[in-house]
Amino acid sequence: MSIDRRSLLGSSAAVIGAGMLTTAQAQTPAPPPPAPPAPITQILARYITGARFEDLPANVRKEGTRTFLNWMGVAVGGSHHETVNNAVAALSPFSGKPEANLMGRGDRLDILNAALVNGISSHIFDYDDTHLKTIIHPAGPVASAILALSQHRPVSGRDFLNALVLGVETECRIGNAVYPSHYDMGWHITGSCGVFGGAAAAGKLLGLTEQQMAWALGLAASQPVGLKIQFGTMTKSFHAGRAAQNGLTAALLAAQNYTADVTALEGKDGWAQDLSRAVNWAEVTEGLGTRYEAALNTYKPFACGIVGHPGIDAAIQLRGENKLTADQIDTVTLHANPLVLSLMGKTEPQIGLEGKFSIYHCVAVGLIYGAAGERQFQDAIVKDPVVVGLRRKITVNTDAAVPTQKSDLTIRLKTGKVLTRHIENAIGSLEKPLSDAALEAKFADLADGILPRTQAQKLMQLCWGLEQASDAGAIAQAGAV
Amino acid sequence: MSIDRRSLLGSSAAVIGAGMLTTAQAQTPAPPPPAPPAPITQILARYITGARFEDLPANVRKEGTRTFLNWMGVAVGGSHHETVNNAVAALSPFSGKPEANLMGRGDRLDILNAALVNGISSHIFDYDDTHLKTIIHPAGPVASAILALSQHRPVSGRDFLNALVLGVETECRIGNAVYPSHYDMGWHITGSCGVFGGAAAAGKLLGLTEQQMAWALGLAASQPVGLKIQFGTMTKSFHAGRAAQNGLTAALLAAQNYTADVTALEGKDGWAQDLSRAVNWAEVTEGLGTRYEAALNTYKPFACGIVGHPGIDAAIQLRGENKLTADQIDTVTLHANPLVLSLMGKTEPQIGLEGKFSIYHCVAVGLIYGAAGERQFQDAIVKDPVVVGLRRKITVNTDAAVPTQKSDLTIRLKTGKVLTRHIENAIGSLEKPLSDAALEAKFADLADGILPRTQAQKLMQLCWGLEQASDAGAIAQAGAV
Known part of the structure; x- marks a missing residue:
């Protein structure tokens, strides 16, 4: 930012x-x-x-x-x-x-x-x-x-x-x-x-x-x-x-x-x-x-510091377009502002909270899960051998000339093929706001395991329908278990 | 101060x-x-x-x-x-x-x-x-x-x-x-x-x-x-x-x-x-x-700004020693730090709260009642003709050379007799702390009309006995009606 x-x-x-x-x-x-x-x-x-x-x-x-x-x-x-x-x-x-x-x-x-x-x-x-x-x-x-x-x-x-x-x-x-x-x-x-x-x-x-x-x-x-x-x-x-x-x-x-x-x-x-x-x-x-x-x-589309968002956005885009899996990947290089490493430079996070301060973890879960929600920062995910393995293949090159909202991600596959993605504004920024669908996905992910799926869906509908609600307090009841 | x-x-x-x-x-x-x-x-x-x-x-x-x-x-x-x-x-x-x-x-x-x-x-x-x-x-x-x-x-x-x-x-x-x-x-x-x-x-x-x-x-x-x-x-x-x-x-x-x-x-x-x-x-x-x-x-012995305290202290002392009544007094002159007038310069207060910002009112009630507690700042007292009359006989001469904790009060009686009192440190200051008896009098005055007199007395005894109390919470019960 x-x-x-x-x-x-x-x-x-x-x-x-x-x-x-x-x-x-x-x-x-x-x-x-x-x-x-x-x-x-x-x-x-x-x-x-x-x-x-x-x-x-x-x-x-x-x-x-x-x-x-x-x-x-x-x-x-x-x-x-x-x-x-x-x-x-x-x-x-x-x-x-x-x-x-x-x-x-x-x-x-x-x-x-x-x-x-x-x-x-x-x-x-x-x-x-x-x-x-x-x-x-x-x-x-x-x-x-x-x-x-x-x-x-x-x-x-x-x-x-x-x-x-x-x-x-x-x-x-x-x-x-x-x-x-x-x-x-x-x-x-x-x-x-x-x-x-x-x-x-x-x-x-x-x-x-x-x-x-x-x-x-x-x-x-x-x-x-x-x-x-x-x-x-x-x-x-x-x-x-x-x-x-x-x-x-x-x-x-x-x-x-x-x-x-x-x-x-x-x-x-x-x-x-x-x-x-x-x-x-x-x-x-x-x-x-x-x-x-x-x-x-x-x-925020991702449950971590905002300076890491362009790199995660690039990882998720390349994963989706190329149907990538972790075992296909040889090396990953992120070109980004130095603030990314000064705020999120942890190379070997051990617990979920540390994962939020590791750009390596963030990009890795973007590539493996196509997401970096709260779920991807659970302790078990941070310790998962597949995640740890991919994290170690990631290099971050910093460059003060790169603004914090931008970054470039380069992935070399084991086949020798090279994929690149430039992010001008990350998803969730003012220029590229989170879509309603993405907000719903974030909501569902957060509510998962806390509210039954049908209740979470109903709660979302009540929130979307706020303007028509005769009693806003009823939405609070729907948000409780 | x-x-x-x-x-x-x-x-x-x-x-x-x-x-x-x-x-x-x-x-x-x-x-x-x-x-x-x-x-x-x-x-x-x-x-x-x-x-x-x-x-x-x-x-x-x-x-x-x-x-x-x-x-x-x-x-x-x-x-x-x-x-x-x-x-x-x-x-x-x-x-x-x-x-x-x-x-x-x-x-x-x-x-x-x-x-x-x-x-x-x-x-x-x-x-x-x-x-x-x-x-x-x-x-x-x-x-x-x-x-x-x-x-x-x-x-x-x-x-x-x-x-x-x-x-x-x-x-x-x-x-x-x-x-x-x-x-x-x-x-x-x-x-x-x-x-x-x-x-x-x-x-x-x-x-x-x-x-x-x-x-x-x-x-x-x-x-x-x-x-x-x-x-x-x-x-x-x-x-x-x-x-x-x-x-x-x-x-x-x-x-x-x-x-x-x-x-x-x-x-x-x-x-x-x-x-x-x-x-x-x-x-x-x-x-x-x-x-x-x-x-x-x-x-505080007096329910008003601390810069007014030396003048009130002098007034109460002279009243007590000379058994003064308002009708005996011709003029009153207070010699004090300029802060006294800048903070408490109201000459004609109309309500109790204004009385607290009037050195004239404060000295007048000191002379009439021998006290300047919360009671002396009730609206009725501020409007009382005897108080108003005496207030108008009071002059304040300010002098930056007089420290705020000191003052001199001069009273000229109708008989021509002149009474003076120099206050080096007012009652309630660190140098001349309020006595236990004065604290009790202040307490009793504050509790009057709120707690029955016997309860107020008992409450004071409980406070003095705090160190011996087996249950401090019982004192709170004694402070309620």
């Missing part, structure tokens, strides 16, 4: 805290940030409370539905991970009325705890949706909050979809305004911006007034979640779930007139000042209601 | 993010922070899990008990504020098993929600305890968490007091390490550092292993609460409560082996890098177990 956000930051971008002293010996208070261009928190509150389902363009409704379907698949798929089991064991003794289902599971919790657990579940495999401009995973903090809420307060599929889109829009626009400074400071942006998405979406479904919505966003601003240092621990997926839970909490409090500062995003001593060194508020306000970040959501 | 922390930051203070570009157009990733001197998170985890009640010096045990008593008084006193009512209305529909009492109230909630609500209640009047070096209000995030927990898992008063001290120690030492940079960035330090106090204390009572305690601190690091912009809204007191709830959540998760990064405080992309520009880790590690920040806690 070679997203360059610098060009997106206009010349009006405000710089926070520029010129401040940074030595502890000469510490002085930070100068106040430049005046914001507009009351951002209240502009967002007005937009969110006023926006109607009827105003959503067809492509945005469609992408919102795909976002929901993909979220449901990963939430079901992650639902029996040790991380989820531990969270449920810790918190279920304190759960309230068990109104809300946990996707993929048989237990139910109160809606606040369910928002947390479903959010954790949906992020565990790092296989959820991605807003590429900010690396926010938008659905976790939003869908987890409002699906739980919809089991407490019935809501139509149309209203649910509208709230989902507005939540994604809110978190991604705020993310755009502070990216990359905020991310570079060390914040896990899915949690630290996601909380606004959860609050906006839940607040929309609660019918908050404009004033209450500003309070909800203010309450969200005081509860950012997530440090990047947690990557590799269970707390990474906690961030997505806690953002959903905090956002829902903020909306519930605001609905009871629990007040917060209504300039909490942009004001002095507010969220942006505390959590970023630079901000461009035009990213929040420009084109609100006409240009949709929610339409730019993407879905 | 003229605390100068610069001199406390040693030359080993690390500077985070120094030299980084701050223009949005030329944004680059922050350089990694300097290597920390030691594994801070794990040092704290080892200390917290190993520290025994028997190791606490007598003065620390006493100050911990006073901290608890003061917390109980403010939690009872704030319990029927609109802020608490709104929070309870919003969250009680989702509460779990009602195991934990809300101080001063008849309703019960699950322990996580009770920790939140009692924490809110204890901070509403801005009348709670203060660690002057950091302006952290230590008890809210700690006592609220463990008192609720003690109603789920019985614990002796000794263990409770030990956990309380360790929680206060943890949050205040972390606060010392990042103050003032962290506070100047805009963080409400009671919430952003308090979460560590809640996690440490709750984790201690849950019997976490050293490894689990490091996870609990890591989980806390991902959940800082609180922006200074919220001052003046209900969300300010939310910060204290949410810090307690987040800390308790972190400890409960860690007890079920929910993992987090064990260098979350000090590591790259960790808490200090994200939330401060400078840090001095020696403030956390030096004298751990021998020098106690918990012994430096202070308690």
Whole structure:
């Protein structure tokens, strides 16, 4: 991925805290940030409370539905991970009325705890949706909050979809305004911006007034979640779930007139000042209601780091076109950006999680299985002698001139025949989005072994039919066992 | 208050993010922070899990008990504020098993929600305890968490007091390490550092292993609460409560082996890098177990900003010594630091809350009532003609040469007699701490009208006897109606 956000930051971008002293010996208070261009928190509150389902363009409704379907698949798929089991064991003794289902599971919790657990579940495999401009995973903090809420307060599929889109829009626009400074400071942006998405979406479904919505966003601003240092621990997926839970909490409090500062995003001593060194508020306000970040959501076809995707895509294409089997292959050479080896350079992975950081494993399973879903990162597959054998035949040549979204794969067969494939944009990128059929295949693969096949099929149909649903909460019931 | 922390930051203070570009157009990733001197998170985890009640010096045990008593008084006193009512209305529909009492109230909630609500209640009047070096209000995030927990898992008063001290120690030492940079960035330090106090204390009572305690601190690091912009809204007191709830959540998760990064405080992309520009880790590690920040806690005698306290103290002293009544007084002149007027300069307050920002009101009630507790900031008192009349006879002369903790009060009586009083350190300061009797009077005043007098007396006795209590949770029952 070679997203360059610098060009997106206009010349009006405000710089926070520029010129401040940074030595502890000469510490002085930070100068106040430049005046914001507009009351951002209240502009967002007005937009969110006023926006109607009827105003959503067809492509945005469609992408919102795909976002929901993909979220449901990963939430079901992650639902029996040790991380989820531990969270449920810790918190279920304190759960309230068990109104809300946990996707993929048989237990139910109160809606606040369910928002947390479903959010954790949906992020565990790092296989959820991605807003590429900010690396926010938008659905976790939003869908987890409002699906739980919809089991407490019935809501139509149309209203649910509208709230989902507005939540994604809110978190991604705020993310755009502070990216990359905020991310570079060390914040896990899915949690630290996601909380606004959860609050906006839940607040929309609660019918908050404009004033209450500003309070909800203010309450969200005081509860950012997530440090990047947690990557590799269970707390990474906690961030997505806690953002959903905090956002829902903020909306519930605001609905009871629990007040917060209504300039909490942009004001002095507010969220942006505390959590970023630079901000461009035009990213929040420009084109609100006409240009949709929610339409730019993407879905991973492969359950591993995105820089490995072009190589896997090439492997699967060549396998399919040539009906390749592992025993036909003599050598494999991948020509790719150096980031591929620095992020995914493990040559001899021993367990599934290590396989996700091995481009060798990823290309090998692409060639053998024609897939690199969560299933291909199970421990048994990583240890399979056929996979191990093919992995060792793979060489990676790195070249900084190759952009991260591209790569070339060359396969020499034992017959001497040479196959090559150039990938300009991998499957799952914005330029080459995952098809509906591929989303369904991903979903089915994730649900396999957790939900009966007929239930998984029915659940997918319910997700596709979200816009027509009279009761969105019924979909949550269909996602549980 | 003229605390100068610069001199406390040693030359080993690390500077985070120094030299980084701050223009949005030329944004680059922050350089990694300097290597920390030691594994801070794990040092704290080892200390917290190993520290025994028997190791606490007598003065620390006493100050911990006073901290608890003061917390109980403010939690009872704030319990029927609109802020608490709104929070309870919003969250009680989702509460779990009602195991934990809300101080001063008849309703019960699950322990996580009770920790939140009692924490809110204890901070509403801005009348709670203060660690002057950091302006952290230590008890809210700690006592609220463990008192609720003690109603789920019985614990002796000794263990409770030990956990309380360790929680206060943890949050205040972390606060010392990042103050003032962290506070100047805009963080409400009671919430952003308090979460560590809640996690440490709750984790201690849950019997976490050293490894689990490091996870609990890591989980806390991902959940800082609180922006200074919220001052003046209900969300300010939310910060204290949410810090307690987040800390308790972190400890409960860690007890079920929910993992987090064990260098979350000090590591790259960790808490200090994200939330401060400078840090001095020696403030956390030096004298751990021998020098106690918990012994430096202070308690406000007056329910208003601390810069007004010397003037009120002088007024109360002169009233008492001369048996003054309002009708005897011709003019009153206060000689004080300019901060007194910039923070508390309202000449004609109309409601109780405005009275807290009026030095004129504060000195007037000191002269009339010999007190400036929460009662003296009720709307009716602010509007009382006698109070209004005396307020208008008060002049404030400011002088930057007068330190904030000092002031001179001059009263000219109608007889022509002149009374003067110089205050070197106001009552409630570290140099002139509130006596046990004054703490009891404050408690009784806060509980009046909420708890029957006999119950308030009994509750105070239970707080004083914490160290001897066989069941700390029983004190929570005694604090409810």
